[in-house]
Amino acid sequence: MLPGNSHVRRLSQAALSRSQFLQLAAGALVPFVGLPLSAAAAKNPELAQNDGAPETEDEAASDRMGAILVSQFGPVKIHSYLSPLDGFHVNSQMIEGPTAVVIFDGQLLLPYADEVASYVQTLGKPVDRIILSHAHTDHWSGLQVLTERFPDARVFALDGVAGQLRARGQARLDSFRPIYGDRIATKVTIPTETIAEGLQRIDGITYDFRRFVDAESDLQLAALLPEQKVLMAFDLVFSPNEHAFTLVDHFDHWMTILEQLKVLQGYDTITIGHDTPVHRSSIDSTISYVKRAKEIHAASADAKTYSESLKAAFPDLQHAEWVDLSARLLYAAPR
Ligand SMILES: [Zn+2]
Numbered sequence: 001m002l003p004g005n006s007h008v009r010r011l012s013q014a015a016l017s018r019s020q021f022l023q024l025a026a027g028a029l030v031p032f033v034g035l036p037l038s039a040a041a042a043k044n045p046e047l048a049q050n051d052g053a054p055e056t057e058d059e060a061a062s063d064r065m066g067a068i069l070v071s072q073f074g075p076v077k078i079h080s081y082l083s084p085l086d087g088f089h090v091n092s093q094m095i096e097g098p099t100a101v102v103i104f105d106g107q108l109l110l111p112y113a114d115e116v117a118s119y120v121q122t123l124g125k126p127v128d129r130i131i132l133s134h135a136h137t138d139h140w141s142g143l144q145v146l147t148e149r150f151p152d153a154r155v156f157a158l159d160g161v162a163g164q165l166r167a168r169g170q171a172r173l174d175s176f177r178p179i180y181g182d183r184i185a186t187k188v189t190i191p192t193e194t195i196a197e198g199l200q201r202i203d204g205i206t207y208d209f210r211r212f213v214d215a216e217s218d219l220q221l222a223a224l225l226p227e228q229k230v231l232m233a234f235d236l237v238f239s240p241n242e243h244a245f246t247l248v249d250h251f252d253h254w255m256t257i258l259e260q261l262k263v264l265q266g267y268d269t270i271t272i273g274h275d276t277p278v279h280r281s282s283i284d285s286t287i288s289y290v291k292r293a294k295e296i297h298a299a300s301a302d303a304k305t306y307s308e309s310l311k312a313a314f315p316d317l318q319h320a321e322w323v324d325l326s327a328r329l330l331y332a333a334p335r
Pocket residue numbers: 034035090136138139235273274
């Protein structure tokens with residue numbers, strides 16, 4: 001049972017324990033909603049092996065609620081903003097080139113989107129555009145703030161994403177309202193531009209945009225930065241330390257996509273949707289996870305069995321409680 005808005009609003013972010021949050025979130029999560037992974041936001045030891053020489057910075061911003069990780073690749077910097085848990089630990093990636101910044105994904109909660117915007121402004125360069133990776137709510141609700149703060153920035157997404165948001169976006173926001181009150185967007189921000197697949201140069205940086213269907217989400221953008229050898233995988237790849245989300249029965253196709261990503265040579269740094277950047281070996285760990293989840297799904301008649309079996313198969317992964325949410329959504333869908 002969800003408590004009323006007034007009760008929820010009294011809970012500060014800090015006061016909202018994980019179990020409380022889970023209890024609240026469980027009532028509102030539906031397959032269209034992106035789900036969080038833990039992040040623990042600990043520095044990933046693998047990062048030290050990358051050319052990008054990532055480092056945390058701007059410790060002066062001690063009152064910031066989210067965490068910033070910066071990776072430098074010559075003249076290009078990737079600033080990753082990781083939200084706190086109640087914002088689903090979602091990332092916004094800010095790609096800083098010589099003269100401009102490109103923002104990928106807009107956060108779930110408006111205060112965190114506001115932190116992204118304020119951080120971008122400290123870079124002193126205009127926001128060229130905002131790109132939405134997929135239509136899960138935790139990646140786009142905060143676009144409301146970003147488009148207010150950067151009114152000249154056009155919002156891009158893959159063909160089909162705008163239609164998904166028009167069809168279901170408002171209902172998703174309404175489902176979050178009892179949990180988050182005015183911290184969730186009041187309106188759906190619809191991307192106005194369609195992102196072209198293939199190679200593009202933006203502010204002197206080469207991007208290779210790829211479109212994928214039927215993985216963690218129905219429609220998912222990925223972006224390669226061939227000169228920096230960075231793969232922006234968003235929700236195609238998950239952290240090796242944490243459970244992935246298995247919301248729909250797309251196991252086989254998701255694994256096919258991961259095999260395609262594996263073939264990409266030299267892309268040792270992967271930015272992901274819900275944790276700090278990971279090493280390419282995370283593609284393998286995600287494949288292993290999805291494969292096992294598929295087997296367990298085939299053998300489990302109900303959500304409870306699926307959830308218990310998947311947790312037992314990966315006892316060391318963090319945030320096992322999120323498996324319950326995946327199970328609920330997976331088994332709510334027609335089989
Ligand atoms: Zn997501």
